Amino acid sequence: MVPRVIYGRGSFNQTSEIIEEKRNKEYPFIFLADKVFEGKELEKRIPLKREDKVIFIDTTDEPKTKGIDTIRDSLKEEYGTVSGVIGIGGGSVLDSAKAVAIMMNSEGSSSQYQGWDLVKNPAVYHVGIPTISGTGAEVSRTCILTGPERKLGINSDFTPFDQVILDPDLVKGVExxxxxxxxxxxxxxxxxxxxxxxxxxxxxxxxxxxxxxxxxxxxxxxxxxxxxxxxxxxxxxxxxxxxxxxxxxxxxxxxxxxxxxxxxxxxxxxxxxxxxxxxxxxxxxxxxxxxxxxxxxxxxxxxxxxxxxxxxxxxxxxxxxxxxxxxxxxxxxxxxxxxxxxxxxxxxxx
Ligand code: NAD
Ligand code: ZN
Missing domain, CATH: 1.20.1090.10 (Dehydroquinate synthase-like - alpha domain)
Incomplete structure (x- = not known):
C-alpha cells in the first residue's frame, strides 16, 4: 500500500515541503512530467532546487521498457543516483516514474522484472501526482510496460509510491x-x-x-x-x-x-x-x-x-x-x- 497520501485542492503546492525531508544534498530530485505540461502554468509550479531536473515524457505511446532503461542509464551517468523520482501525469507517466525509481537500484533491463515479485532491491524514493483520473496507477502495486516480448507490469512490493499527492485542481484541461x-x-x-x-x-x-x-x-x-x-x-x-x-x-x-x-x-x-x-x-x-x-x-x-x-x-x-x-x-x-x-x-x- 501507499504509506503516505495527502488530498486536497492546491495540495500540489506542498510538494516542495514534502520531498525536502527526503533530499540527499548530493543528489537531485527528478520530476517526470507529461509533455502536455511543457510551457504551461504547471511547469512553472514544479519546485526545482539545486540540481533538480524536469524530464518531459511524451505519452504518444505508452511506456516501453527500452525508454525506461534509457532514462535510468542517463540519470546514472549524469548523477550516479538521485534523491527521488516524482511523476506528474496520467497512468503512463506514473508508471514511468515507478519503473525508473525501481531501475535506479536494479541491474540490467526493466524487461527482466516484468512479472511478479522479481525485483530484489528497494526502489529510490518515489512520489506520484496524478493529473487525470481512472487508472488507479497512483495506488497500485504495478507499473505496466511494453517490452520486447510482452506488455506486463513490474508487480512488486517496491513498486507502490512512497507518497501520493491527490490534487483535483490538476485534472483541469483533460480533453x-x-x-x-x-x-x-x-x-x-x-x-x-x-x-x-x-x-x-x-x-x-x-x-x-x-x-x-x-x-x-x-x-x-x-x-x-x-x-x-x-x-x-x-x-x-x-x-x-x-x-x-x-x-x-x-x-x-x-x-x-x-x-x-x-x-x-x-x-x-x-x-x-x-x-x-x-x-x-x-x-x-x-x-x-x-x-x-x-x-x-x-x-x-x-x-x-x-x-x-x-x-x-x-x-x-x-x-x-x-x-x-x-x-x-x-x-x-x-x-x-x-x-x-x-x-x-x-x-x-x-
Ligand atoms: P495517459 O497517462 O496515457 O494520458 C492520456 C492523455 O491525457 C495523454 O495525452 C496526456 O498527455 C493527457 N493528459 C494527462 N493529464 C492531463 C491534464 N491534466 N491536462 C491535459 N492533458 C492531460 O493515460 P491514462 O489513461 O491515465 O494511463 C494509461 C496508462 O496507464 C497505460 O500505459 C496503462 O497501461 C497504464 N495503467 C496502469 C495501471 C497500474 O495499475 N499501474 C492501471 C491501469 C492502466
Ligand atoms: Zn485498467
Whole structure:
C-alpha cells in the first residue's frame, strides 16, 4: 500500500515541503512530467532546487521498457543516483516514474522484472501526482510496460509510491474523450473486480465505493462540475485498491492484445472491448452503453478490419497469456468457455 497520501485542492503546492525531508544534498530530485505540461502554468509550479531536473515524457505511446532503461542509464551517468523520482501525469507517466525509481537500484533491463515479485532491491524514493483520473496507477502495486516480448507490469512490493499527492485542481484541461476513456478504466476495474471469482471482502469494500462514485458522476449527475473531478479522483483510488487484492477481467485481457499489436491506448482499448462483452457482463455493459450515449462519446469501430491470421493469432496469444485475468472472470475452466475461436470472433467484431 501507499504509506503516505495527502488530498486536497492546491495540495500540489506542498510538494516542495514534502520531498525536502527526503533530499540527499548530493543528489537531485527528478520530476517526470507529461509533455502536455511543457510551457504551461504547471511547469512553472514544479519546485526545482539545486540540481533538480524536469524530464518531459511524451505519452504518444505508452511506456516501453527500452525508454525506461534509457532514462535510468542517463540519470546514472549524469548523477550516479538521485534523491527521488516524482511523476506528474496520467497512468503512463506514473508508471514511468515507478519503473525508473525501481531501475535506479536494479541491474540490467526493466524487461527482466516484468512479472511478479522479481525485483530484489528497494526502489529510490518515489512520489506520484496524478493529473487525470481512472487508472488507479497512483495506488497500485504495478507499473505496466511494453517490452520486447510482452506488455506486463513490474508487480512488486517496491513498486507502490512512497507518497501520493491527490490534487483535483490538476485534472483541469483533460480533453473530453480522453477523460471519459480513462474514467471508464476505473468503471471497468469495478465491474471486473466485483463480478470476479477472486473477489473478497477487502476488494469488495473498495470496489463498491468506486462504482458508486463512478455512477454518481457518469449516470446520476446531469452536469460535470468540480465535485465530479473530486469524486472521480477518489473513485480511481478505490478502484485501484479493489483490483490490488483481486484482479481485472475479460476487457483487460482482450485489450492487452489490441494494445500490444496495434498500440491502442489502455483506456480507449478497454472501452472498445467492454462495449462487446454483453454476454459476460450484462448489467455493466448496459450501463456503460448508457454512459457512452449520455456523454456523446464515439467508441472507435472497425479497428481489426483487414488484419491477417498471423496478427489475430498474435493478439490471441498475448490475451491468452493473461491467465489470472481469465481465471478471475470465468473460473478455472476458462479455456473451455473462451476458446481461441471465440476470442478470434470477438476481436473480429471490434
Ligand atoms: P495517459 O497517462 O496515457 O494520458 C492520456 C492523455 O491525457 C495523454 O495525452 C496526456 O498527455 C493527457 N493528459 C494527462 N493529464 C492531463 C491534464 N491534466 N491536462 C491535459 N492533458 C492531460 O493515460 P491514462 O489513461 O491515465 O494511463 C494509461 C496508462 O496507464 C497505460 O500505459 C496503462 O497501461 C497504464 N495503467 C496502469 C495501471 C497500474 O495499475 N499501474 C492501471 C491501469 C492502466
Ligand atoms: Zn485498467
Amino acid at each position: 473530453k474523450n480522453q477523460a471519459f476513456f480513462t474514467g471508464m478504466d476505473c468503471y471497468i476495474h469495478c465491474i471486473e473486480s466485483l463480478t470476479g471469482t477472486y473477489l473478497n471482502a477487502f476488494s469488495k469494500s473498495y470496489g463498491e465505493k468506486a462504482l458508486e462514485l463512478c455512477q454518481k458522476v457518469y449516470v446520476h449527475k446531469s452536469v460535470w462540475d468540480e465535485e465530479s473531478d473530486e469524486d472521480l479522483m477518489m473513485a480511481s483510488w478505490h478502484g485501484g485498491m479493489s483490483i490490488a487484492y483481486s484482479q481485472v477481467g475479460i476487457a483487460h485481457a482482450v485489450s492487452y492484445g489490441l494494445s500490444y499489436l496495434l498500440g491502442i491506448h489502455h483506456g480507449v482499448g478497454n472501452c472498445i472491448v467492454f462495449d462487446r462483452l454483453e454476454e459476460y457482463y450484462p448489467e455493466g455493459v448496459k450501463e456503460f452503453k448508457y454512459m457512452v450515449e449520455k456523454n456523446q462519446i464515439e467508441i472507435p469501430q472497425g479497428i481489426c478490419k483487414g488484419l491477417t491470421d498471423e496478427q489475430f493469432n498474435a493478439m490471441i496469444n498475448v490475451s491468452y497469456g493473461m491467465v489470472p485475468l481469465w481465471e478471475n472472470a470465468l473460473g478455472k475452466d476458462w479455456q473451455k468457455i473462451m476458446t481461441k475461436e471465440k476470442l478470434r470472433a470477438l476481436y473480429e467484431k471490434m
